[in-house]
Amino acid sequence: MGLTIKDILHNNARQLLHLETEPGLGCTEPAAIGLCAATAAALLPPGDIDSLTVETDPNIYKNAMGVIIPHSDETSGVDLAAAMGATAGDPAKKLEVFATVDKEGLARARRLLAQGRVTASIAPDAQGLFVRVTLVSGGRTAQAVVSGCHDNVSSRTLDGQEVAAPGAAQAGGASETLLPELQEWLLGMTLADLVHILDDMDASDLRYVREGLDLNLALVDHGLSRGPGIAVGRTLLGLLRRGLLQKDMAQWAAIRTAAGIDSRMGGVPLPAMTLAGSGNQCIAAGIPVISAAQYLTLEDEGLALKAVMLSYLVTCCIKAGVGRLSCLCGSGVAGGAGVAAAVAYMMAGSAEAVGGAVKNHIACFTPVVCDGAKTSCALKVGELAGAAVRNALLAISGCVVRSTDGIVDASPEQTMRNLSQVVRTGLTGLDPAILDVMLAKQKAGA
Numbered sequence: 001m002g003l004t005i006k007d008i009l010h011n012n013a014r015q016l017l018h019l020e021t022e023p024g025l026g027c028t029e030p031a032a033i034g035l036c037a038a039t040a041a042a043l044l045p046p047g048d049i050d051s052l053t054v055e056t057d058p059n060i061y062k063n064a065m066g067v068i069i070p071h072s073d074e075t076s077g078v079d080l081a082a083a084m085g086a087t088a089g090d091p092a093k094k095l096e097v098f099a100t101v102d103k104e105g106l107a108r109a110r111r112l113l114a115q116g117r118v119t120a121s122i123a124p125d126a127q128g129l130f131v132r133v134t135l136v137s138g139g140r141t142a143q144a145v146v147s148g149c150h151d152n153v154s155s156r157t158l159d160g161q162e163v164a165a166p167g168a169a170q171a172g173g174a175s176e177t178l179l180p181e182l183q184e185w186l187l188g189m190t191l192a193d194l195v196h197i198l199d200d201m202d203a204s205d206l207r208y209v210r211e212g213l214d215l216n217l218a219l220v221d222h223g224l225s226r227g228p229g230i231a232v233g234r235t236l237l238g239l240l241r242r243g244l245l246q247k248d249m250a251q252w253a254a255i256r257t258a259a260g261i262d263s264r265m266g267g268v269p270l271p272a273m274t275l276a277g278s279g280n281q282c283i284a285a286g287i288p289v290i291s292a293a294q295y296l297t298l299e300d301e302g303l304a305l306k307a308v309m310l311s312y313l314v315t316c317c318i319k320a321g322v323g324r325l326s327c328l329c330g331s332g333v334a335g336g337a338g339v340a341a342a343v344a345y346m347m348a349g350s351a352e353a354v355g356g357a358v359k360n361h362i363a364c365f366t367p368v369v370c371d372g373a374k375t376s377c378a379l380k381v382g383e384l385a386g387a388a389v390r391n392a393l394l395a396i397s398g399c400v401v402r403s404t405d406g407i408v409d410a411s412p413e414q415t416m417r418n419l420s421q422v423v424r425t426g427l428t429g430l431d432p433a434i435l436d437v438m439l440a441k442q443k444a445g446a
Contacts, residue, residue, distance in 0.1 A: 009193070010200040013313065016182040017205075020316050021212055022151065023271040024095030024279050026070040026264065027373045029063035032150040033078060034085030034097040036131040041086040043142035043158045044135060052118045053134045054082040057126035059325035062435050065442065067373035068229075068267030071101040078120040082133055083109035094151045096271055122435075129277075129324055149179070149324070150277045183320035186313065191341065191358065191412050192351035194313050198306040206305045212273030213290060213308065216260055216283050219270055223259030228266030229375035232382055233259025249295045249393070250386040253288035253339070258382030260287050261331075265375045275312055276319040276330070280377055284335030285315045288385040289342040298346070307346040311338035314358065321420030327430040328423050329368045331377070332384030337361045337416075339385060343392035355412035356395030361388055362415050363401040363408045367427060371434050 024031055033054060041049075056064070056078065064078045072080060088105025089097040101109075112118050123130055131146040145155035156163040220233070227234035236255045239245045260283040264272050272279030275286075286308045293304035318334035328334070340357035348354075365384060394400070403410040407418040 009197050012182060012185050013194075013197050013309075014205060015178065016186060016316065017208070017309070017312060019179050019182065020276050020312070021282065022095060022274050023215060024150075024274045025093075025097070025099050025269065025271050026267055026279075027063065027067040028095055028150045028274055028277055028279060029060050029373060030067060030069050030076075030078075030081035031095045031097055032060060032129075032131050032146050033064055033081040033133070034069075034089045035091055035094060035151060035153070036133045036144045036146040037082040037085030037135070038089030038091040038097050039144040039146075039153050039156060040133045040135045040142040041089070042091050043144070043156060043163055044137050044140055047138045049086060049112060049117060050136045050138070051134075052082055052086055052112060052136075054078060054118070054120045055123040055126075055130075055132045056120075057128065057130040057325070058122050058431055058435050060129065060131055061120075061122050062431070062438060063325070063370075063373040065372055065438055067265055068375070070098045070267045070269045072098075072106060072267060074267055079113055079118045080109060082120065083112045083118050086133070086135060087112065091153075095274065099269070150274075183316070186317050187320055189317070190351075191314070191355050194310060194317075195345060195351050195354060197313075198310055198345075201306055201309060205309070206302055209286075209305045209308050209312075212282065213286055213305075215271055215273045216279075216287055217290070219263040219268065219272055219283065220256050220260040220287060222268055222270060223262040223266075223378075224256075226268075227262070228268050229262040229378055231262060232376075232378040233257075233262050236382070249292050250389040252295050253291040253389045254382045254386030256291045257284055257287045257385035258378040261378040261381055262375070265373065265377050275335075276316050277324050278330060280331040280373070280381060281315060281319075281335050282312075284331035284381050284385055285311045285338040288339045288389060289346070292343050292389055293346060296347075303346060307342035310345050310354070311335070311342035314338040314341045318416055318419065321416060322423040326423050327367070327369050327427050327434065329365075329370045329380060329384070331381045332368050333362070333365050333419075335381070336365065336384045336388035336391075339388035340392045340395070343389050344395050347392070348396045353392075353396050356400035357392040358412040359401050359408050359415050360391035360395055360399075362419055363406060364391060366407055366419055366422060367430075369427075369430060369434065372438060 087108040088101040090100040134143045147154045223233045275282035315338035340361040341354045344353040344357035409415045
């Protein structure tokens with residue numbers, strides 16, 4: 001018996017979910033740099049590193065400049081991420097490459113920096129996500145390239161000769177070939193199609209979503225109890241307990257989302273489940289939904305997990321349109337639209353309410369920009385997570401932005417396409433301007 005259309009749709013959604021989610025330790029941009037450096041270092045025999053050169057695309061550089069790296073004693077830097085990966089990272093751990101860095105490894109990385117052996121720069125002609133690390137040691141030169149996706153090592157060379165990837169993890173794997181096909185499939189789906197797919201989620205799908213949420217909920221709990229980063233979540237919780245804020249569904253979602261991002265941007269050595277290349281994005285797309293379900297005392301966990309799946313799919317759809325890395329705050333805008341869709345689905349169940357929620361959120365927050373990964377992401381994304389819940393509640397109540405307003409169109413699908421057009425063609429000068437400001441601050445020693 002052949003596969004039905006429903007089987008094909010479900011299999012596509014499942015494959016996409018598995019390709020777009022993966023555990024990562026800390027921010028994925030420093031992790032991609034560390035992975036690239038660790039991969040190059042693994043090609044060389046043991047010995048001192050004479051020089052290390054790291055080149056990245058502008059967005060990787062922007063996001064890796066100021067965010068705290070796990071096991072770095074709360075420090076940051078593109079050059080430090082590369083040095084830590086080269087001296088103590090394990091490439092087999094992929095986006096958890098910094099998990100093996102101990103105090104001795106960090107000390108070796110810092111010595112490389114102090115000796116002036118590390119150079120970091122922006123690759124002038126890089127297209128899309130790109131990291132290249134070149135290591136020289138004992139007269140031999142190793143080079144690795146990460147491109148397309150944060151964990152996709154697309155090239156390994158030793159003394160100019162291509163080196164095959166170890167084991168089955170060959171360069172140019174599934175993430176490089178299948179993912180673009182699935183993204184095109186997703187861009188062709190309507191929100192009604194995605195809602196129908198949820199009905200076919202089985203126990204293994206729900207379990208996979210639950211396992212990823214558990215990773216991110218551990219970051220939330222740590223953020224609320226310890227207050228890492230600038231402690232947005234813990235501070236908001238304190239204000240709530242003092243009666244200066246009122247607990248409602250939106251506020252609860254905002255507090256818990258901020259706490260999870262506090263932990264991740266604060267370099268807490270706990271893994272996050274990532275979504276479309278970002279741990280913040282997965283926290284922002286999932287934690288508000290589960291928090292809303294908790295506030296509602298929803299007894300049907302399966303419904304809540306299906307809602308999270310919808311949020312992930314909507315987030316991935318928007319990211320496929322605007323690009324994996326861009327000037328848009330993916331966590332707050334794409335993840336927020338996913339949350340709005342999920343809360344509307346969880347409370348109303350209709351594709352009409354889901355579409356209205358997405359339109360409301362895009363109308364509110366086009367464009368909220370990304371000015372690099374950093375501890376204050378918790379402040380920005382937490383606020384947008386709370387707003388996403390409110391935008392869903394408005395849509396459920398019949399309050400939806402009109403199609404004559406701004407970039408909002410008659411359908412939510414066209415509204416998402418309009419957002420992509422604005423980001424890809426209308427905001428091309430924004431990223432360089434932001435990066436110029438950040439580099440000037442760095443040069444001035446801010």
